[in-house]
Amino acid sequence: MTASVTVRVQREDFDLAAEVAALCHGRSDIGAVVTFSGLCRDEAGALAALELEHYPGMAETEISRICREAVTRFGLQAATAIHRFGRIAPGENIVLVIAASPHRQAAFDGANFVMDFLKTSAPFWKKEHHADGSVGEWLSAKDADDAARDRWSRER
């Protein structure tokens, strides 16, 4: 069976259980499913919301490219990535990655790989809105995220 890749960029929330069920539906060859969910933190009460801007079209294309690379590299049977945009309140979902494979290690690695590359090359930008009503800064990219991405090129 060819690997299925599902990518969506959307304003609305997603249902993790429903996405896993959809990914596994009708097949009995999958042995491992790893999910990663990224949520909006409240930063100890200081954050009212994150505003997520994205580059429509390129966001979908770039995440699809990363998922297909993960499928090839780790032999995944299926991958799903959903990224939200717009205003997201603390406690809400931002991103979901699901990786499925016959055995667990490929699924763990696949989900990890997709997230590391998504953070550094999918065109999304976060701006903070503070609990006191003021509009904060655009978040800065972290060197740690570049380092997390770069370790994949050293490992092989």
Add this chain to the structure above:
Amino acid sequence: MSTVNLVYFSWVRERIGKGEEALDLPADVVTIADLLAHLKTLGEEYESALEHESVIRAAINQEHVGHGEPIAGAREIALFPPMTGG
């Protein structure tokens, strides 16, 4: 002269004051680096947005490119800060 659609995101968009525009580019604007240098001559808002050129990321026709990339044939060029999704 060739006309290209430029799109801006995040604080690049805010500092320039618009999300997109169509611009006629002089023939000596060959690469992304040339484009950044040209835009900075267009006004204070561009100078402010593109002040730290090395941090500005670019995409041609929705694919990441480096500053040395030729822009010939580009329909859409995007300029934006390092990405912070996920």
